[in-house]
Amino acid sequence: MQAAVERFGGLDILINNAGVVRAGHIEQETNEELLAQIETNLTEPIRLTRVALPALRQSDAAAIVNVSSVFGLHGMAYYDTYAATKAGIARFGEALRRELHGEGIHVMTIFPGATDTPMMDTAGFGPEHGIAYEAPQDIAEALVRGLENDEIEVLRGDPSMVKANQENPAAVDEQMSAMKPSLEQAASKHRHL
Numbered sequence: 001m002q003a004a005v006e007r008f009g010g011l012d013i014l015i016n017n018a019g020v021v022r023a024g025h026i027e028q029e030t031n032e033e034l035l036a037q038i039e040t041n042l043t044e045p046i047r048l049t050r051v052a053l054p055a056l057r058q059s060d061a062a063a064i065v066n067v068s069s070v071f072g073l074h075g076m077a078y079y080d081t082y083a084a085t086k087a088g089i090a091r092f093g094e095a096l097r098r099e100l101h102g103e104g105i106h107v108m109t110i111f112p113g114a115t116d117t118p119m120m121d122t123a124g125f126g127p128e129h130g131i132a133y134e135a136p137q138d139i140a141e142a143l144v145r146g147l148e149n150d151e152i153e154v155l156r157g158d159p160s161m162v163k164a165n166q167e168n169p170a171a172v173d174e175q176m177s178a179m180k181p182s183l184e185q186a187a188s189k190h191r192h193l
Helices: 002-008 031-056 080-100 136-148 159-167 169-187
Strands: 013-016 062-067 105-111 153-155
Touching: 013 031, 031 062, 031 080, 062 080, 062 136, 080 105, 105 136, 136 153, 159 169
Parallel strands: 013 062, 062 105, 105 153
Antiparallel strands: none
16 A cells, blocks of 8 residues: 555545455355455455555545445345345445545445456356346446545446335345246356455
8 A cells, every 4th residue: 555655646546346256055155255255345445445544534535435236235146145245345335434424535335236347257147137237337437427426325237126125125035036046047157256
């Protein structure tokens, strides 16, 4: 961190964009796979934020962006640990935003849906699951717009599922239950650790 601050003359923004995944049945997940997701998706962004804060406090227009996932807003079958870590980074951002409120550091969380990156290469999801992949450039542009508009949350992906989960989670449970065989097959080889 210090080397970056010295090289660039300060730090104006921190983007916590870490993500690894191991999907499938929770009881088949190894301790190593579980810990890799927790460390990468949650623990390290928190540690990095802690280290970056002194430099960010020196900026006239500092920002911290946490990249969560729509799965951080509604859990998806076979993505138990991943969803937990992405919900965790969202709640971290919310708590940090409140802690830093009025101190000149804007905290925003973005919730991308499925994004066309190498992380998704082994996922078997497609239109038959109601999932459309978004280009990384579109996510980046939404992130920049969110910062320009002082937004605290930016939702990408399908907002209807998030809303349905907030209003009637039992109905979402039933919907996913009907799709379990297809979801299980799509998630069974999804690994990016």
